[in-house]
Amino acid sequence: MPRLIYASVRHLMHRLFHRQVCHQSLIPLNRKVALTFRKTFLFSKYAKSMLSTMLSTPESLVGEKNIVLLGAPGAGKTTVAVLIGQITGLPVIDINEILEKTWHMSVAQKLQEVGEELFLQEEGEVVQKLSTVRGVISLTGSNPMHLASMNHVKKNGIIVYLDVSLEDILERLEGMNIDHIVGLRPGVSMQDIFQYRQQFYHQWYHVRVLCQAGDTAETIAVKVLDGIKRYQDSKSGIFVSTRSVNNDSEFMQNPSFFTDVVIEDLALDGGLFVPADPLPELTAGEWQRLVETSYTERAQILLEKFIHPNDVPAINLREMVMKAYGQNFSCNKIAPVRHLSGSQFLLELFYGPTASFMDFALQMLPQLFAYCMPRTCNYLILVVTSGDTGCAVLDGFLRLSDADKQRIAILAFFPEERMSQVQKAQMISYKAENVKFVGVKSNFDFCQMIVKQIFTNSDYTGFLTVEYGTALYTANSTNWACLLPKVVYHASSYLDLINQGVITFGDPIDVCIPTGNFDNILAAVYAKYMGIPIRKFICASNQDATLTDFIRTGKYDLRHGNVTAFSPTLDVLKASNIERYLHLVSQGDGLLMTKLFSQLKEQYYFQVPNLLLERIQHDFMSDWCSEGECLDAIYSVYRSTGYILDPDTAMAKLVADRQHDGTCPVVVVSTAHPCKSAAAVLQALKAKEISQRPIDQLQMLNSLNSIPSIHNAVLERIGKAHTQDYQVCPADPSDIMDIIERFIYQKFMCIA
Structure with missing residues (x-):
């Protein structure tokens, strides 16, 4: 179904629900109400006819598949299944009802009669006998714990996980009869059951629906259909070159998907790959859902938004995320945010195995x-x-x-x-x-x-x-795929500031990032497009001020050459990801990108149009500092706080001092552990004798007993060099x- 028609269906759904259900549109998500709703709620003939026309046929949405709703007890599976059945005309199958008809007794009685282990086995056997296609199936909360039955369901179903927070689950269950929940017994809380079952829910779904506080059944039903539409849409998740033109015939005939982009890296025309669709956006409520979650769960959810499930299924993506961040980082928060002074906070990105922000991308990319x-x-x-x-x-x-x-x-x-x-x-x-x-x-x-x-x-x-x-x-x-994981830590830093009580969602922050290849700061831009309220991006450069000049004048000029500095990670004259950023703010103007970057290749400079410069300067500020100023900043911060900055972070801190107005928090991105530039740091701290041997330099830094402590993985590796x-x-x-x-x-x- 075309995107425009689908949007019209969603709009009509909202109007119909509010007209017919009125104040009852805030439907409590529990089974009792769902069964009542099933009996009483009917669309008018006219409404059904219009929806049927717009939706075409159920086959156009699911083909020969079922829509299968999975989630914890109290997630609202039955209620939402009823609504989806009404919208699509598909039959609704409630597994709880099937079980009770098969057993001739209530689920609670069966559980009490046979015990948990046998209950799960018999429940699974009933599900394995289902032969329905083109239906809406509401699973029980315990179905995912039975391997064979879930394999059977998955064969003929698109499984949608209703991801509801524990707080909402507990609130809904408070007014319900919960005597038939497997695992619930004295000494075991619903929280224990919820956390234990997460592993099973995460194992099976094709589509996750992130439910926020206050979501009505109607809203969730729309999210489910949106998710299925994306899952089924063969044109979703396509990538284009920054230099391609809309409706490019070659692109239409040979589209690139995520799996292609991971392998191919650069487009054939010399441009960089970007998504053809708009960047995914989360609502304020969905971001709030992530405040209490771990870094790995944030990464999983945000990467799912970017990566089509047909390219990398959620279960495989989860395995990769856990391999990348589960055990490889020396801090359990992965990317912690630390208060430095005043309105300045440090996003510490150096707890990975090589002590650099690049670990976030390059633990994930190989997977x-x-x-x-x-x-x-x-x-x-x-x-x-x-x-x-x-x-x-x-x-x-x-x-x-x-x-x-x-x-x-x-x-x-x-x-x-x-x-x-x-x-x-x-x-x-x-x-x-x-x-x-x-x-x-x-x-x-x-x-x-x-x-x-x-x-x-x-x-x-x-x-x-x-x-x-x-x-x-x-x-x-x-x-x-190297850029995507960096979006996660910028979003995560904002969520951590909420968790620390520094801000509430919606409050603006600024970010100041030491910038060489423009990838790190571009990832922050993408986080803003996803809904993180970043006010200003402050680009910090070393004395090779090419990027600072570009942001201030719109002229990107490589003709002067770069200047060797003690922060070699920023000795990048041609910042590749500038092209992706300009493509974004020019609203996908491939012709302009071709013109600008062809000129850059031939003449070593270009000038962006005035309108584009205005857009850049609306979001960006920039400055640079000299080597001496950077060394002074390292010394000053150490004397006042006991914290040692690496040269790139010191440069960003100094630029933040100059550019930030102090009216909101500013996150200074700390891209490397100070041990990575040990000689420069020791020079800044006025060490009298600095050995030329890297291992000695690290030992000397370690003797200071400062914050952050020495990076043991680097210390161990340097000994082998x-x-x-x-x-x-x-x-x-x-x-x-x-x-x-x-x-x-x-x-x-x-x-x-």
Whole structure:
């Protein structure tokens, strides 16, 4: 059904409900009321006729499938099933009624008679005998605990999870007879049962409906149909290039889906992939639902909004989220928010295994890649890093299964003279047969440019595929799947401020982010589009002020070259994700993107139109600071608070001091642990003698007993660094291509 018609159906539904049910539209979600409602609520002939016309037929929505509602006792499954049956004309099957007819007794009596274990078995056997298609099935709260019956239901059903908060569940059950809930006995609370059953609910659903406080049955029914429509829509979840034009014939004939984008990274026209549909948006009530949840649950829910369930089913996505964030971070809050001083708060993004914000993307991306990876060839992952990315890529991909690693090799290029000693030592400490490091005698932008050229060189990539059965892949921030996980921590920081009592939902905050490739700050922009009330984005740069000048003037100018600084992670002259941002604020103007970035490639600068500049400056502020100012900020904060900032975060703190007006909280994003730039930090703290050995620098930082404490994973890894060598090559594209080919041959073609 076309989106426009479906929206009309939703509007008509609301009008019909309010007209016929009037004040009773706030239907309590419990079974007793649902059964009464089933008997009394009828659409007029005219209303049914119109809805039937707009919905076409039930087959157009579900085909030969059932709509299956899953959720905790009190979630409102029966009530919502009745409404969906009325809207669609599909028959409604209440499993509780089926059970009672089959057993000739109430569910409560059966449970008391046979006990819990046998009850679950017999309940499952009844469900396994169902042969309905094109119906609306309301499961019991305990059905998901029976494996065989759920496999049977899933075969012919689209399972929708009504995700209702525990507080709402308990409130609804208060006025209901709950003597037939499996597991409820003295000493066991409904909260215990709810938490135990979550694992089963999460195992089965295709579509999650996030229910908020105050949702009526009508609202939830609409959400269910919306979710099913998205699940069934073959054109939902499509991606386009930032340089494509609306109705591009090639795009329409060969659409790219999430699984394609994860593997392909860059579009064939040189642009970056972005969703064709608007970014998903949560309501205030839905955000409130996430305030009390864990980081992993927030990540699961938000990533589900972005990733179509036919690309990555929810159960597989959950496994990836738990592998990425379940045990790999040294802080159980994953991305905690800490008050620094005044209105400034730090979002600490350095508790991952490599002590950098890139861990959030690169613990998740390898999981997605391994899931989406075609089984027909091997993959060489090309990494371009100026500091943190290389370590994070290596750590993430080396955590994959042995079977996956057999078909994956990693080749990391980095500017030989533009990495901190700790970062370089940390990266080359990773020892594996499928890993190689190459220092290039140039800067980050040269490395990134060459790799981009290689990916768009179809003759070269085609040769590697045909000759060696190997495809190239990049895990840099140009990959959409590398950007998505960063949206989560920006949203999470706002929710944590609510949880700490600093703000209530709807209060604005500002964010200040040290910015190199523009990916981190773009992720914050996406969080705002999803409904997080961020007022201003403050872009903090080092003395290479290209981004600051761009935000202030609209001119993006690469002709002056970049300046080497002690914060090499920001030594990025060409910020790739600028293109995604401009595509967003220009409302998808692919022609403009092609014009601007072609000019950038040919003339090394462009100027955005005035209207676009006004939109940029409405949301953005920017500033930069010198190396000396940054060192002073590290020292000043340490003296006043005992907290040690890394250079990038110190730069952002200083820019926030200058740009933020203090009328709302500002979240300063701390992108790396101070140990990553140990020499610069020790210099800032006025240490008298600084060893050239990274391990000694870390030991010296550790002796300060400051906040944050030393990152043990980095300390342990640096101790291994001296055992690993790396290759150095000139800044010559042909040399780099030769290195790539030789490494592929050694890894995938040589027989021991």
